[in-house]
Amino acid sequence: MTVATPMEKHARYELVVGMEVHAQLLTRSKMFCRCSTDYAGAPPNTRVCPVCLGMPGSLPVINRAAVEATIKTGLALNCEIAETAVFARKNYMYPDLPKGYQISQFELPLCKNGWLEIELEDGSTKRIRIRRAHLEEDTGRSVHVGGYSLVDLNRAGVPLLEIVTEADINSPEEAYAYLTKLRTILRYLGVNSGDMEKGALRCEPNISVRTLEQKARGEYGTKVEVKNLNSFRSVRNAIAYEMARQIALLEAGGTVEQVNMGWDEAQQRTVLQRSKESSHDYRYFPEPDLPPLAVSREWVTEIAATLPELPDAKRARYEREWGVRPVEARILTDEKLVADYFEAAVAAYGTEAGKPQRMANWMTGEFFRLLYADGEGQDLRQIADVKVQPHQLAALLKLVDDKTINANTGKKVLQIMYETGEDPQAIVAREGLAMVSDTSVIDQAIQEILEANAAEVARYRAGEAKLFGFFMGQVMRATRGKADPNTARQRLQELLDG
Template sequence: MASGETKVMKYEPVIGLEVHIELNTKTKMFCRCNADYFGKEPNTSTCPVCLGLPGALPFINQQAIEDCIKIGLALNCSINEKSYFERKNYFYPDLAKGFQTSQLVLPIAIGGWIEVEDAQGKLTKIRINRAHQEEDTGKLTHRDGQTFIDYNRSSVPLVEVVTEPDFTDTFQIKDYAKKLQQIFRYLDVSNADMERGDMRLEANISVRPVGQTTLPNYRVELKNINSFRFMAQAVEYEIARQIEAHEKGEKLVQETRGWNEDKRVTYVQRSKEEAHDYRYFPEPDLPILKMSATLINEMTKAVDTAKEKDPVKVAEKLVSTGMSLASGASIARNPIKLAIFNEVQKEKSVLDMDWKDFGNFIANREINEENINLVPELTKKQLSDFQSRKSGLISNSKELEALAQEVIDENPGMVDIYKSGKTTVVMALVGGVMGKSGGKADPGKVKAILERLLG
């Protein structure tokens, strides 16, 4: 059999992602029903259009189109001047019209990219193939051997973002999903809540020998997996399974697989032979969408404004108030802490606040509350905690100045180094003062005093 010297073939995964995002528009994609179905009595937010009653016709929700354009722009896509809807024909009991109104040939946005981090912290550009507009289906519930259909979700706007097969590990996938979620939130187009199904992931996976540049002649689609964690597990499992199959010389085939949580394995849901022929054709009931330059300009401006809410941008802004990079990043990612910080900044009475200290203080606090409505109360509490901690400090400048002078007198060597230009040595002197004060001095203030005394 094979000797130890046999060259071992190495494999790499090729992964593409499809993400569905449910938009948070007021009304549905093709009718005027309330699109917020969450927690509603079944079939109370329906009309002839989203029930697919005979004779009912669709009309386009302009807000959804604008949201889709924004998503495209935020993902560095170009927006097609002309775009149209198509019908994706298939049967399923939750599909009221017998087809889903979607897009194929001319989607709203095409050809973008986004940078994601891999396990080593290296940034890679993932190409975005498209962002297109479509609609959700109804929801099936199986109970006591019966199936119930709720059409409240039928025709709620969905945007599908499809990447090229550019992912090579699950770390990138998690980072991608996290970044998309942030984008949808700062654009305010979706709550992007995985648990509620606002954001759904599908992965197309195959593996190929390292060095091969062409795509494998098969791919496995992982579907109906409703959490980041399970998706990552399923992808990992699938990569291992496919590599093993390759090594055994087995032929891999095109199929759709799901994730069995209990057994922690993927399993076949649909084989290639059972694949649908969706018979896409242009939706004759809807006019062609024409994107004017004015509209695209308007959307570009809106995206630029929204980007100010991008956590990276927000963190930069926070750091400029004096807090550390780590504190800034931490607050930027926590909407409650960010709200508290912003709230305090609005207060006139705290004008002489030490923002650096306060920022670091908030960043390190444990705040588990998630209800944004409680921010005013939380703010009051955090502010008083911060101030009472502060009150223990020596705030008398004269007292601090005396301690500083003492330290200067005791360390003539360091003073010389400082005066020779190596000003960073001042931190050692700050440490001295802190020691003398028993930790009750404000390091920022001490530093300022020392610098003044040293001239």
């Protein structure tokens, strides 16, 4: 009897994931009242009012800015924008839900039937369908300390945009690519910070597996929702773990139950939280204190006119108009702040053939190395705080181009610029770093090196051509890296062969 290997068992199943993302919108006031959304560091329960506390007689008023941010996001995600959207009460009891219900949207969301195209590791693309994107209010926070559970309602009522995909994601890597792309778009639009560690962006994958026979019949497995995920890496790991858990359970003759699981980061495993509610458990009904939201086509057109150039379009423009390679174009457009910096630097440097690519090389190479070394983790948004201004980086590249300094010296100058914010011209003048092109000076250095290394010269002339690199290194060291490499290489070759 042949026993199937774990890989063979996995091959009999397809992973199916639908993603729910909750994004806090960057509005100044809450969804239905004037309380500030800036609750970070505020004493507990100080950013509240009768409306967000659900006091009798208080009435909600829709935040126009939150609606506009949702429409803007829906347009960026290729959604249909509803002409009429209806808010609904989602009824459930929890300590951090002061009203006993959450105002959300159910049957008539603001945005629906969209899609987002992601790029996979092999370079291919895949379209992930967006089922809906709707507005709701955030809940408060439960804080568990010393055996007590405390409630802070400062967050209650903050505008939330919930974005729900169809079950189109079929691997942990696809989930990671989708979330990364979505966060990039939200940041480009300026509607969400993307900070998962601060709770501004929360992801809850609904994970199931099905046999290939079920797939052929159009059937799905039982889904499990995973919560408490604080990074995209955690999402990827949780999906991989839950897939393996469900397959092992089914292979052993068991069944998957529809439950909510939490992610234990320390143990790298999912743990049971509670049975999962279905929509009828929430007893949705239209919010009686809010009229239907009418969205005119003129309003949508006005909002569409404010959309920025999105990352895919920006990346294509860099490649098409500036000749930037796809790899660098992708890196430079992943964060809007980086793209803005790059464009400002190119504007100061020039768009002639090859120049944008040279700027891209410097930014994604030495500049990013300094940026990563200076910060915590690889968060390119740190570029907003660097001392080197785009026009200064352009000035540095011009010094390299006109051979005032060579590329190696340019890296040293950039290091000083990064630390001090000085102009490159001032650093080169003060440190005496200008490149030496005078052949008499270079010849003198070469002669001294050849005389001091007579044995190596003899070996080179006997056929050990690899020693040329040794001599070249000695020349650059003797001139403190300031010799023009091309001139030095030419003169060294002539003097060695002479």
